[in-house]
Amino acid sequence: MMRKWVQFILAIMGGSLGYGWSDTIFRTTGFISEAGNGIWMNSLCAVVMFFVSGWVAGQGMKLLIKGEKNVVDIPVSDLLSGTLGLVIGLLISVMVFPVLEQAKWAGPFLPFIVSAVLAVMGFRIGYSKREELVQMMVRSRSTGPEKQTHRPYEEHKILDTSVIIDGRIADICKTGFIEGTLVIPEFVLEELQHIADSSDLLKRNRGRRGLDILNKIQKELEVKVLIYEGDFEEISEVDSKLVRLAKVLQGKVITNDFNLNKVCELQGVSVLNINDLANAVKPVVLPGEEIIVQVIKDGKEHGQGVAYLDDGTMIVVEGGREFIGMTLEVMVTSVLQTSAGRMIFAKPKLLEKAQ
Numbered sequence: 001m002m003r004k005w006v007q008f009i010l011a012i013m014g015g016s017l018g019y020g021w022s023d024t025i026f027r028t029t030g031f032i033s034e035a036g037n038g039i040w041m042n043s044l045c046a047v048v049m050f051f052v053s054g055w056v057a058g059q060g061m062k063l064l065i066k067g068e069k070n071v072v073d074i075p076v077s078d079l080l081s082g083t084l085g086l087v088i089g090l091l092i093s094v095m096v097f098p099v100l101e102q103a104k105w106a107g108p109f110l111p112f113i114v115s116a117v118l119a120v121m122g123f124r125i126g127y128s129k130r131e132e133l134v135q136m137m138v139r140s141r142s143t144g145p146e147k148q149t150h151r152p153y154e155e156h157k158i159l160d161t162s163v164i165i166d167g168r169i170a171d172i173c174k175t176g177f178i179e180g181t182l183v184i185p186e187f188v189l190e191e192l193q194h195i196a197d198s199s200d201l202l203k204r205n206r207g208r209r210g211l212d213i214l215n216k217i218q219k220e221l222e223v224k225v226l227i228y229e230g231d232f233e234e235i236s237e238v239d240s241k242l243v244r245l246a247k248v249l250q251g252k253v254i255t256n257d258f259n260l261n262k263v264c265e266l267q268g269v270s271v272l273n274i275n276d277l278a279n280a281v282k283p284v285v286l287p288g289e290e291i292i293v294q295v296i297k298d299g300k301e302h303g304q305g306v307a308y309l310d311d312g313t314m315i316v317v318e319g320g321r322e323f324i325g326m327t328l329e330v331m332v333t334s335v336l337q338t339s340a341g342r343m344i345f346a347k348p349k350l351l352e353k354a355q
Helices: 002-029 035-073 076-101 110-128 130-142 161-166 168-175 186-196 201-220 238-249 258-267 274-280 349-354
Strands: 156-159 181-185 224-228 252-255 271-273 290-294 305-308 314-317 327-338 341-348
Touching (some): 076 110, 156 238, 161 168, 161 186, 161 201, 161 252, 168 274, 181 238, 186 201, 186 224, 186 238, 238 252, 271 274, 290 314, 327 349
Parallel strands (some): 156 181, 156 252, 181 224, 252 271
Antiparallel strands (some): 290 327
C-alpha cells in the first residue's frame, strides 16, 4: 500500500513538473505559436512525466526493498563493525576537508571524492576487523582485579554437529546443569540440513534427528538459544570454524567428537565433552560390593553370562550362563577401565554361598 502511494505522489509531482517545464521550453524556443497547441503539448508532457515518474518510483522502491532485505540478513556484529569504520572514515574526511578546499587546482569535487573514498575504506576495514572488535567487546565485560586471578565466566556454549545429532544435550539442558546461552552457528545448521537431505537413509535419519533435537531445545526447554549468523568464509572445515567462533565469543565448545576435543585443547579453547560427562556420572562399583542384575546373554568365555547396569556398563558374570533370563545377586570381583568404557567382572552370590 505504501509503495502505491509513493508512486502516485511522485507521478503527480512528475506530471506537474512536466507541464511547467514544457510550457517554459516550448514558449522560449518559439516552437508553439498557438495557444491551443501549447495546451495540448503541455498536457502531453504532463502525461509522459506522470508515467515516467511512476515507473521510476516503482523501480526505486524495488531497489529499496531489496537493499533492506540484504541489510536485515547481515549479522548485527558485521553491521556494527562496518558502520563504525564508516563513521571513522567520515570523521577523517571532515578533518582533511579544509585542507582539500585550498587545492584550487583540483577543482571543487576533490573533497567529496576523498570523503567517499575514505568512507568506503573505513567500512571495508571495519568489516574485515569485525572478529577482533567482537572479541574486544566480550573481553571488556570482565575487567577489574578479578580478571587477573580468575578465569572469566564463559557465557556462550557452542554446539557442534555431532553433539546435536547425539541428542543427549537436550536431556542435559533439561536438568539445568548447563548455564549460559547455547550458540548454534548457522554453518552447523547448514551441515545438519545437508545431512538431512542426504540420499543415504542412515545419514538422512541422523540429520533429521538433529533438527528435531534443536527444535525441542528451542521450544520445550527453558534455555537461552542464540543462532549465530556469521561465517568464516576463509575457513572451509566446520571444526575449524567452531574453534574460531569459540575464540571470538570467548565461549566453550560442547561436543562428543574426540578429534575436535583435542583440537580445542591444542588451541586453548575450553571444551565440554558429553562422553566425559557420561563416564563421570556412572556409578562407582568397587570389588566386594553386591549388586542385583539380570543376565541377558552368554559371554565370550565358556560359562560366562553378560548383564548390564542402567547406564549401559557391561558386567561379565562368571558361571552366569545357566542364569540367562534370571535376576540374581552378584558380587563384584574386579573392575577394568578400558578406552571403550568400564567393564565389571562378578560372580553369582549363590555360587559363593555354595562354596
